[in-house]
Amino acid sequence: MRHSQASSRYGGIRRPSVVGRRSLPHRDTARWYAPVAVTADASGVFVPVLTVYALAPEPRPLAAAATAGLCWLTIRAGHRRYLRGNLGETRGLLAAAHDWLVLLGVLAGLRALTGESSAVGSALVALAPAPLITGVTCALIHHHLTGQRHQAQALRRVLLIGEPGPVDDVAARLAARTDHAYVVVGTVLAGPGATDCGIPELGRLDASCPERVPAVPDLIPDGQDGTTVLAAARRQDADLVLVIPGPVLGGERLRRLTWAVQDAGIPLAVASGLTEVARRRLSVSSAAGLTLLHVAPPLRRGAQPLVKAVLDRAAAGVALLALAPLLALVATAVRLDSRGPVLYRQTRIGHRGTPFTLWKFRTMVPDAELRRPELESANDHTAGPLFKMRGDPRVTRLGRLLRRSSLDELPQLFNVLRGQMALVGPRPPLPEEVARYGAVELRRLGVKPGLTGPWQISGRSELSWDEGLALDLHYADNWSVTGDLDVLARTLRAVVDGRGAY
Structure with missing residues (x-):
């Protein structure tokens, strides 16, 4: 079915696609989020300032602490950090750093x-x-909210409006992941046909055009479309009406439906059809009454790529100096554990299809590549060109430990230092994998491969080929320096967890 295929492609944990009236999810987020956030912010400034100024000693410590605390809360509130719709939606680390810099300026x-x-x-x-x-x-708070959503809590009930095919696609995407607040509780289909997703159909909009709009807007009735959609929304107690425009539902008809839904006090959103585009790349303008959605190009030139390159090489150099004793210890252990070279060299494909030699600590027996053909039938990734298998007999005893801890990847810091790789980026593919790429897969080569990346923090080898590809493509088009810092921070947890490393 289309729904299950999309779930495999886009990754994550799929929610049940059919939601009946008796099994509606809970919509409310925890009420303690805002009070806890405000208290933590206030005490995080007031107490340290009061303590340091009293011990220094500095003049008027109480006034200084109160002023700093009030400014901090005002800045955070001004940036809408305490709204229920924002609390917990992100980890907030970069937002906290941004607000702190503003606080220093104020x-x-x-x-x-x-x-x-x-x-x-x-x-x-x-x-x-x-x-x-x-x-x-x-x-x-983000961790708690994520856990709540895995248990169908703190969700927004969504009514989907559109033609059957697009409704299936949007429903599948929303059901495939749990990093958002939306769960579809019903559909109102426009035009002929049926969906495959199994979500209850609560109404049908005729494919014909609606009657002309009266001259006086205040006298416009809901109309047949509005009546059908509002009845479905009230039946399922929907929090949001999500409209998917198309040939049957567009232009003046969409405009009238928007009036009917919003006049009834129900929030409405329109799906643009764009996928895997970061919000920071989007902007809205209007011309001749049209609403235009502008999409900024991916970062390929300019200041940010230059900053990324400089930071990557500088960090790699510092890391190599700091980790030199550990590298020597691991090299000695590899030499003593089994025969063969300490380092494993392999040709990989890098930025814009340029081949390079990747270095890793050897984790397999020396004739591992010669033995691969006999193990192809045990490949855990049959859907793509990637080869991975659990319990690979070619992996040495020490190699299993190195892979689980990701210590085998440390020599790739030399690749980063030489500019062949980045600290963060897609997984560096093999030449035989790239030979099977199509036009879509080749787009992941638009950026340098990374020592870590989206696959590292999302399950590594447990991801299917389609899931890993989707993550790489999203990174290639939407990367940013601040996003890289977030991935690096989350990599430590992924390494400690060890999930998907084999």
Whole structure:
């Protein structure tokens, strides 16, 4: 069925596709999110500033702590961090760092205006815990909300409106992942045909065009479309009407349906048809009454790619110096564990199809490549060109430990230092894999392969080929320096967990 295929492609944990009235999910998020977030933010500034200024000692510690705390809460509230629809939706680490920099600027301005005379060093020490406390609090709320959604809690009930094919596609995407708040509880189909997703059909919009709109907008009735959609929304107690425009449902008809739904007090959203495009790349404008959605191109040139390249090489150099004793210890252990070279060299395909030699600590017996043909039948990734198998007999005893801990990947820091790889990027493919690529798969070569990446923090070898490809393509088109920092932070947890490493 189309629904199950889409679930395999887009990854994640698939929710049940059929949601009846008696099994509706709970919509409310935990009520303690906002009070806990506000309390953590306030105490994360007030207590350290009061303590440091009292011990320094600095003048007026209580006034300084109260001012800093009030500014911090105002900045966070101004950026809408405490809204119920925002709390827990992201880990909030980068947002906390951004707000903290704004706080420093605001306090510096107040210092200049008031002539406040405390030492700059004392102020920085006192304010340093704020982004950490806020970031940890946001991460804990995000973790709790994610757990709630795995249990069908804190979700928004969605009524899908559109033609059968697009409805199937959107329903499959929403059901395939749990990193969002939407669960489809019903559909109203436009035009002929039926869906394959199994979600209850609660109404049908005729394929013919509706009657002309009266001249006075205030006198426009709901009309047949509006009456059908509103009845379905009220029947399932929908939190959102999600409309998918198309030949049957577009233009003036979509406009009238929007009026009917919003006049009834029900939120409405329109699916654009774009997929795997980061929100920061989108902007909206209007021309001649048309609403235009602008899509910024992926970052291929400019300041951010240059910053990424400089940071990658600098970080790789520092890491190699810091990890030199560990590298020597692992090299010695590999040499003593089994015969063969310490390092394993393999040709991989890098940026824009350029081949390079990738280095890893050897985790297999020396004749591993010669033995691969006899193991093809045991490949766990039969749907794509990737070869992975659990309990691979070619892996050495030490190799299993190195793979689970990802220590075998450390020599790739030399590849990063040489500019052949990045710290974060798609998995570097083999030449035989690339030989089987089509036009879609080749797009993942638009950026440098990475030492870590979306696959590393999303399950590694447990991902299907389609799931891993979707992650790589999304990264190639939507990467950013701040996104890379987030992936690096999450990589540590993935390495400790060891899930999917074999």
